[in-house]
Amino acid sequence: xxxxxxxxxxxxxxxxxxxxxxxGVTTNPSLMAKExxxxxxxxxxxxxxxxxxxTGDVSAEVISTDFDGMVKEGEALAKLHPRIVVKIPMxxxxxxxxxxxxxxxIKTNCTLVFSAGQALLAAKAGATYMSPFIxxxxxxxxxxxxxxxxxxxxxxxxxxxxxxLAASVRHPMHIIECAKIGADVITAPLSAIxxxxxxxxxxxxxxxxxxxxxx
Numbered sequence: 767x768x769x770x771x772x773x774x775x776x777x778x779x780x781x782x783x784x785x786x787x788x789x790g791v792t793t794n795p796s797l798m799a800k801e802x803x804x805x806x807x808x809x810x811x812x813x814x815x816x817x818x819x820x821t822g823d824v825s826a827e828v829i830s831t832d833f834d835g836m837v838k839e840g841e842a843l844a845k846l847h848p849r850i851v852v853k854i855p856m857x858x859x860x861x862x863x864x865x866x867x868x869x870x871x872i873k874t875n876c877t878l879v880f881s882a883g884q885a886l887l888a889a890k891a892g893a894t895y896m897s898p899f900i901x902x903x904x905x906x907x908x909x910x911x912x913x914x915x916x917x918x919x920x921x922x923x924x925x926x927x928x929x930x931l932a933a934s935v936r937h938p939m940h941i942i943e944c945a946k947i948g949a950d951v952i953t954a955p956l957s958a959i960x961x962x963x964x965x966x967x968x969x970x971x972x973x974x975x976x977x978x979x980x981x
Contacts, residue, residue: 767945770822770953772933774801774812778956779819785960790822792875792897792933792953794853795829810846817847825875825895827853828863836863844872851875851894856884861891868892875931885917889926895951900944901934910934911943918948938962 768789771782774797782788793816795809803812813826824847828839836859840852844867851873854860864874868891875895876888880903888896898917900910917930929950935941936954938961944952 767949768822768929768951769959770825770931770951771959772797772935772953772955774798774803774816776815776819779816782956782959783820787959788820788822789951790824790851790953791816791820792825792853792931794827794877810843813843813846813850817849820849822849823851823873823895824849825851825853825877827877828855831855831857831859833859833862833866836860837866840867840872840874841870853877854893856880856888861887864888864891864893876928877933880913882913882916882920885913885930886920889921889924889928893928895929895931897931897933897953899934900932900940901936903934904936911940911947914944914949915947 769787770790770792771779771788772792774793779791798809803809817824826843828836830836830839836854843850843852852867853875854863856876856878864876867874873894875897876893877897879885879896879898885896898913903910914932931951931953932944932949933953935952935958937958941952941954
């Protein structure tokens, strides 16, 4: 399973990259704003800065919600760097745009997916990645992990190559469960990824080893 980090923070991206397990980055306008990145020119430069740190795909989101606007923005984003994946919302014109980009050989990430039907449409349009938001489903008392299971069955039934990118991952158990049920990718904050390192028995065992070594 691939690990993506969901942030626009360059220091966190570099830390995850240096850890040796990072496969890519997802970000969006909200995450850019959180880092104080404002203005189109600065946002585009920041995408390039991210691409210069990592060796995998970097999802960059369009703002437009109409077909022509998404195509114009997406083509501009794709020209920034070979690692850029154009992030498109799951709406009617978004599916049209994904189909267009697929035919142009441009990678896409269909975002804001909350149902198996939406995931099926994304795959049929040729999306490179499809992002179901499991944490947000959990927030409204719906099983986000069950959605991943359903999509995995559908994609396997028909051999769709679209990768299931579990998004809105909140904690390390989300990551473990996604790995168990066959998500191709998870995107999570750095805190959730590094939490996988931790176990009290590891800490106590290491402390004992070090204490014994001093004797």
